[in-house]
Structure formats: structure tokens, C-alpha cells
Amino acid sequence: MSTYTARLEALRDQLKRQSLDGFVVPLTDEHMSEYVGAYAQRLAWLTGFEGSAGSAVVMPEQAAIFTDGRYTLQVRQQVDGNHWQYVPVPDVTIADWLAEHAAEGARVGYDPWLHTRQWVEEATQALAESGATLVAVESNPIDAVWADRPRPSEARLAVQPDDAAGKSSAQKRQEIADWLAAKKADAVVLSALDSIAWALNVRGGDVAHTPVALAYAIVSADGTADLYVAPDKLTDAVRQHLGNAVRLHDRTAFAPALAGFAGKRIAADPDNAVAAIFDALDAGGATVLPLRDPVVLAKAIKNAAEIAGHRAASVRDGAALSRFLRWVEETAPKGGLTELDCVAKLLEFRQATGVLKDTSFDTISATGAHGASPHYHSTPESNAELKPGELYLVDSGGQYEDGTTDVTRVVPVGEPTHEMKDRFTRVLKGNIALDTVRFPRGTNGGQLDSFARRPLWEAGLDYAHGTGHGVGAYLSVHEGPARIAKPNYPGGGPSVPLEPGMILSNEPGYYKAGEYGIRIETLVLVVERAISGGDSPMLGFETLTFVPIERSLILPDLLTPEELAWLNAYHAKVLEKIGPELDADDRAWLAAKCAPIG
Template identity: 60%
Template sequence: MSTYADRLSALRAELGRRKLDGFIIPLTDEHMSEYVGDYAQRLAWLTGFGGSAGNAAVLMEDAAMFTDGRYKVQVRQQVDGSLYSYEDVPRVKVGDWLAGKAKEGARIGYDAWLHTPNFVRAAEKALAKKKVSLVPVEENPVDAVWADQPDPSPAPIYIHEEGLAGRSSRDKRAEIASWVQEKGADAVVIAALDSIAWLFNIRGKDVVHTPVALSFAVVAGDGSARLFIDPDKVPADVEAALGSDVSVEPRTSFGAALKDYGGRTVVADPDTCVAAIFQLLDEGGATVIRDRDPVALPKAVKNEAELSGSRSAHLRDGAAISRFLKWLDEEAPKGELDELGAAARLAEIRGESNILRDTSFETISAAGPNAALPHYRVDEASNRKLEPNGIFLCDSGGQYDDGTTDITRTIIVGDPTAEMKDRFTRVLKGHIALATAVFPEGTSGGQLDAFARQYLWQAGLDYGHGTGHGVGSFLGVHEGPQRISAANYPGSGASEPLQAGMILSNEPGYYKEGAYGIRIENLVIVEEREIDGAEGKFFGFETITLAPIDLDLVEPSLLTEAERTWLNDYHAEVRAKIGPQMKDDEERSWLEAATRAI
């Protein structure tokens, strides 16, 4: 099937054979992962959409793509509007759209291994109004028509050394077992891939950008565990390291194994455990407690070994970024450099360390108006040259054994306009305000979000994304439960109290549609602050990302003396810690100039 129209027709024919009137296709896997393996790229195969979040719904006469504001432009570029309507989330929900389009009595299929129970419940409620039923399928119909669908990755797992992890897997499992006992339960199901990787001190290569392995786990109240993973992926030395308390069982047996828990109480997270898990536990007669994944918080609160590793990774990565910025400073003014070329050169420079495992996400290499799209992804069709007197935004990150990085730098090629300098400096002022924030115990990221926006607000400006996300320790570049975001409601992550040891991004921005975009991103560690006379515990941030901020975009007159001091001190730290890693005097001279005091 060479065209997306052919694929859609084939899916509709398959639905007809199954006596289904429609089907829902999400962009996720059996673990609710942000990034998924090639075998799970069903949405991309069917529609052509290459974003990292979205859904499609297919009926016999209609079909729709559901994406949020981040992908408003991208979805229209990649998905044929004659085949799919474009629906904006959250204004339009999948269930509501289906209820409005499906005929009374219709049967809409869904794969219970690819949706949360909350999604299923909401869709069932919306469809019930039209007497439309939501039907779980035995086999995904997309898989049935995807003739050359890749197999799941066969890559073996490996041990993440305790010196980097900071704790043994046995110790971590004992903590989770105590939590299970406190809940009055017998076991907990862990389905999130990064939680499993952290808990068992293993890493894998099954998902691009994130070093995890396709697996499920069940941890009992005595600390023993069942790890469901393809046994061929577990070398003998890894199985030995896991120990006798961990039984390795085939991933394909996980569904049947859930029925073993009849008469027992099992905890499962409705945000990371798919609907099929709850359905199978119910069918087996288990009592199910819905609660948050108990690994999420201890994974987010890094220990000293993880923090030390992250600092080391950022020093290494900061040197690579600085060399890239020097190269960009020399090449971009020639007028021949494009977004793809810049991204390729950055990957090459990062790889020179010989210890880069992967990028932590697909590099955002965006010039001019493309930089106004916060989640832009360059391809051959969208590729632009870095034009004179234009802005170039580069958001990128690396995966190293000792840490995960994520950094955004905005560069002017030539001379900026007064407006560009004003907007950049307002973003910088917000970045500094958040970097220097001091706050009491119990403060959430949602309470800090306005710190980064205030100077844009003063000019009647804002940005449409969160200010910060959690970051893993050689794990996911986007990690909960903490966030810095205006979307401060229970369960959003922005309501999670910040704790010492958490790593977050600090990335305010500004985007002028059709013209340019600005973002300044560093990663920070939450740390306890000693304050004379303090009544209670207080926290602040340690900035660990070290690379020059483009001074040619700064309007010094808009900075206060304290802000100027912060910027100069930050650049002095860049010189002191990154300078020794520069390869020669020419690179060091460039860095000196790029981090000069203003």
C-alpha cells in the first residue's frame, strides 16, 4: 500500500470484515510511552503524522486527526486534509467527535492495550448518548493491514551500574514493597518503561531517545518481583545481577499472569497502566486499587550519585554545545547553512565524545518562522536556510550513561531588530527570575510558573507551553511527576510539591508567528537553601546547564543590576568549567568573547 489513501481504505475494509463501524488509533504503546518503538508507530504509518502526541479516529465515511496546538501547522503539512479533518485538542475530544459522526447503534473498536481506563470511560460515556458501543478488539486491525510492520526490538538489556544508580535494585524494591504493604495490597503493577528501568537498574535500546526495554513488572509486598520481558533480551550476566528475587518471564505471558492475582489486592496506576491491565485483573477476581505509580517520586528525587552524574554529563554536553555554537558563528553568516545541516553537525560534535548513547529527543533545528513553532521538527520539505539577520533556535539533548541533557539556545545570524532584542531580553529576565527563585517547602511548579512569564506579561506577551518539565537520570527527557506550568490542577504535575534532588528544565520563550521564535533553556536541580532566621525549610535552584547565551540578542538597558550580575556570573562559570574542555586556543578565545561581561 503505497499511499495513505490506500492504507485508510485497507483499514476500513478490515473493520468491515470485523463488523466494526470505526476504530481509534492513538500514538502510544502498551506502556503509555511518549516515544515508542517502530512496531508501535501505527498512527504515523496510517496517516503520515510525525508528531509525538495525537490520535486518529476512523469511520467508514469520515476520519479525523486530533492534535493540540503544538502541532497545528505540522499536522496540516503531514496529513492529507482530503482524508482526515483536523480537530483541535482539548476543544474537541475523540469521544465527542465519534458521538457526533457515528450512526446510532454503531460499534467502535479500540485496542485496550493502547488506551488508559480513564480514556475508555470518557469515550464510553460520550458514545452512550448516541447508543454507540465501544468494543475492545482481540487483535489491532492496523496490525492486520500493516504488511511490513517491524517486529519489537530484539536488543538485549544491560545493567545500569550501581555507582551511577546510587542504589541497588534490591534496596529500591524494598522501598516499593513497603509502600505496597502500607496500601494494604499484595502487589503493584509497574507498566511505565522508565519506572521499570529505574527500579531494576537496567537499561535498553527498544525505544528511540529513551534507554528502556519493552517489559512489564509486578512487585510483591515482600520485595520479590516478576519481570515480563522477552527472555532472549536478558543475557545471563544480567539475569544473575537481577538476583533470585526477580523471576524473568516472557512479556507475552503478562496478560495471562494478571489472572493469577484473583482474590488478592493489586495496585495499578490508571495513568500508566492501560485499560487491558485493569480488565484482566477484574476478570481474574483481583481487588484493584487505583493509585500513582510508586516509582515515580523516588525516581524523580535523585540521589547524590545521580546528581553527580548529571552534573558531569552537563559539563561534557556543554562543551559540545559550545563548540557547536562556535562553528555556527563561523558558518551561518556564509548564507549556505540550513536546518538539517546544523542538526547534523551538532549530532556529529556530540558524538565525538564516543560515549553518547543517543539523543534525548529529536533535535529542534529551526530558522526564522520555523522557530515560531515550539515543537517544530525539520524534514526535507520544511528545511530552511539560516538567513541573514534572522533567528535560529536549537533545542537538543543527549543521553549519556551518567545523565540526560536538554538545552535550548537562540542565536542571531547577523544583526537583530530592536524588537528581537526586547523579546529575547524579556525571556532572559524571566529565565533569571526562575533560576534565582527561593521558595518554601511545599511549593509546586505551578506556583512558580508566573516568575518566568512576568516580564512578557508586562508587554502584553506570553507563550503557549509549560515553563519546565522533569528530567530523568539517563532516562526520559520528560519525566514526572513535577512540572513548572500554568496548568496547575490535581494530577497535572504542576501541583506536585518540588523536592530537593528533582531536576527540571527552565525554558521560557516567545514566539511571533510567521517571523521568529525565542527560547532559553537550562536544566536546574532543586536544592535546599540555608537562610539565617528562616522559619521552615526553603529551596532554590542550582543551574547545571553550562553554555553561552547569545549576548548579541541582549538589550543591557532592560536588565537590572542583579540580572546583569547573574548573567555575568553565569558566563564566568561557563568560562571556568567549559573553557578547559575546549580543544585549542582558538576555541578558548571564542568562548572568552562569547561569555564576556556586559
């Protein structure tokens, strides 16, 4: 019996002990985080799935795992199809599946600290139609059978300097207080970890790749705040930084504190605050206002200091990645180079900057067929050698005190096929189309998504992921609320209008199952773009990422004169910005990569 089969059986036995006929297992934590600490990796522990988004349902005789198009291949490679049904979302929701498979009278459990209230309402209604019941558990049954479950991180908080943050915590809390006054609210619950880090100008080390701390905060209408965090995480420097206006409590005191707002109007974000928070506020007699966390949009619109910091981080990171690309180009043809060798070497180049805090996510180092899984993660078991005739895709980023980076490039090993070049060039055309688009204020990312897809659509091709996500300022590499994606793309709430100061990714791609993957990703800044003779305020994008785009994969004849001019101008900027950061040999290599085409 495999480890994962034994774990599935152990969970089913535990469900019987808790009088449950099923249980829902999401990949998140008590803060609805995308990336979670090891202690919260319940889905991976149960199934073996290592993607960053997914859920599962376990019933007495059936089990299903739910993933979106990014993980169609990966989930089949990592999760045993003899025991798990693969269910695609958003085609089929968990609520849909439960309604079809739950028996009449069944009691299906869920952890109220791991789901939103909206999800609970939808699942409750779906089960009711089948005569089944959704039951909130007091203790998570997986935790009862996960014998060696890791403890939450004990990393300490650190102060994010005001010159990097661009505003003091006092200024930010006053802006939240002004928002509360406008909403006629007494306080707001902040449960999203990056919202707390941003509002208080602190960073942490509790989640890999994301500099946040496990905590809760409640900001009051007078601009003061209550921070709930493990006391051992607080240094004298952090205590001094927070000052008397931020009252400190143990993290375990948060849930009881929610009962103390009888007669008060308390705001909580229905997308970020879990059902247990709403339930506790309701039970305590508070009037709950289901409003979006006021920090979400504020931190998405970067201030001048954050933008300047990101530009500096991008140049530093681009130089490290350029050194790496040269190394791959020269090393791979010799043979013996593996995906994990590349991960280690790229980390070495970034660490050589002397200021790297962490990578911004697990590096996607994928050669050949592995590149066809957009979120592939190389392991010792899957580690493959880069071989002639393959495309090598590397999607990676760095966390620096002044900025968070995310960039994808593709390198051919040996001679690429004409088809590879065609697909790469179409992806490039989509990247250029989005980079150069002009749009009126009020436009959201969903309205721009098709610009990046059109060159692929014209050849009967597409890709099963979003085209762009928001990026934080030394925070989450995937940041809401802005995104560029089809309206039904899973993950995140409704699209919001893009505003100057937002930083997003621009990453169209193409994936041929069993053969190769292509993605070209740069980060862009939303800026004002005046158009002569126009009568509407317009916006556009400023490119922030400067790393050469592989010229040997480009079919110049597929590019219009305008696209070719864009490419040559982009490479001229890459050489201008990155060249001075390199030694003579690397600079000569970069100059050749950035030479004009056509």
C-alpha cells in the same frame, strides 16, 4: 491518490470487516510511553504526523487529528486537511468529539492495550449520550492493514552500574516492598518502561532516545519481582545482575499471569497501566488498587550519585554544544548551511566525547519560520538553509550513562531585528525569574509557571507549551510527575509538590508564526534555600546547564540590575566550568561570549 489517503481508505475498509463504525488511534504503546518504538508508530503511519503527542479518530465519512498548541503549525504541514479535521486539545477532547460526531447505534473501536481505564470510562459515557458504544477490539485494525509494520526491537538489556544508579536494585525493590506493606497490598504492576529500568537498574535499546526495554514487571511484597521480557534480550551479565530474586518470564506470559491473583490486592497505576491490565486483573478475581506507581516519585527525586552524574554529563555536553555554537556562528554566514547539516555536526561534537549513548530526543534544528513550531523536526523534504536575517533555534540533548541532558539556544544569522531582541530578552527575563524564584515546601510547578511568563504577558505575548518538565537519570528526557505548566496544559497528571533532588527544565519561549521562534532552556535542580529571617522552609533552583546565552540578542536596557548581575554571574560560571574542556581557540570564543555586559 496519496499514500496517506490510501492508508485511510484501507483502514476504513478494515473497520467494516471488523463491524466497527470508527476507531481511535493514540500515539503511544502498551506502556503508555511518550516516545515509542517504530512498531507502535501507528498515528504517523496513518496520517504522516511526526510529532510526539497526538491522537486521531477515523469514522466512515469523517476523520480528525487531535494535537496541542505545540503542534498547531506542524500538524497542518504534515497532515492533509482535505481528509483530516484539525482539533485542538485540551479545548476539545476526543470524548467531546465522539459525542458530537458518532451516530446513534455506532460501534467505535479502541485498543485496550493503548488507553487508560479513565479514558475508556470517559469515552464510554460520552458515546452513551449519543446512543453509541465504545468497543474493545481483540486485534488492532491498523496492524491488519500495515503490511510492512516493523518488528519490535531485539536490542539487549544492559546493566546500569550501582555506582551510577546510587542504589542497588535490591534496595529499590525493598523500598517498593515497604510501600506495598503500607498500602496493605500484595504486589504492584510496573508497566512504565522507565519505572522498570530504574527499579531493576537495567537499561535497554528498544525505544529511540530512551534507554529502556519492552518489558513488564510485578514486584511482590517480599521484595522479589517477576520480569516479563523477551528471553533473547537477556545476557549472562544481566541475568547475574538480576539474581534469583527476580524471576524471568517471556514477555508473552504477562497477560496470562494477570489472571493468577485471585483474592490478592494488586496495585496498578491508572495513569501508566493500560485498561487491558485492569480488565485482566478484575477478571482474574484480584482486588485492584488504583495507585500511582511507587517508582514514579522515587526516580524523580535524584540521589547524590545521580545528581553528581548529571553535573558531570552537563559539563561534558555543554562543552560539545559550545563548540557547535561557535561552528554555526562562523559557518552560517558563508551560506549553504542547512538544518540537517547542523543536526549531523552537533551529533559529531557529542560523539567526540567518547561516551555518548544516544541523543535524548530528535534534535530540533529550526531556522526562520520553522522555529515557530516548538517541536519542529527537520526532514529531507523540509530541510532549510540558514539565511541572513533569520534566527536559528537548536533544542537538543544527550544520553550518557551518568545523565540525560536537554538544552535550547538561539543563534542569529546576520543582524537580528529590534523585535527579535525584545522578544529574546523577555524570554530571558522569564528564564531568570524562574531560576531565581524562592518558594515554600508544598509548592507545585503549576504555581510557578507564571513567573516565567510575566515578562511576555506584560507585552501581550505568551507561548503554547509548558515551561518545564522533569528529566530522568539516563532515562526519559520527559519524566513525571513534576512539571511547570499551566493547570490545563495537556500531558501528564496533576502537578505534584516540588521536592529537593528533582531535575526539571526551565524553558520559556516565544513563537511568531511564519517568521521565527525563541526558546531558552536550561535544566535546574530543586534544592533547599534558607532565607535569613524567614520562618518557613524554602526551596529554589540550582542551575545545571552551562552554555552561553547569545549576547547579541539581548537588550541590556530591558534587564533590571539584578537580572544583569544574574546573567554576568551565569556566564562567569559557564566559562569556569566549560572553559577547561575546550581547546585554546574554542576557549577564546567562549570567553568573548561570556564577557560581562553593562
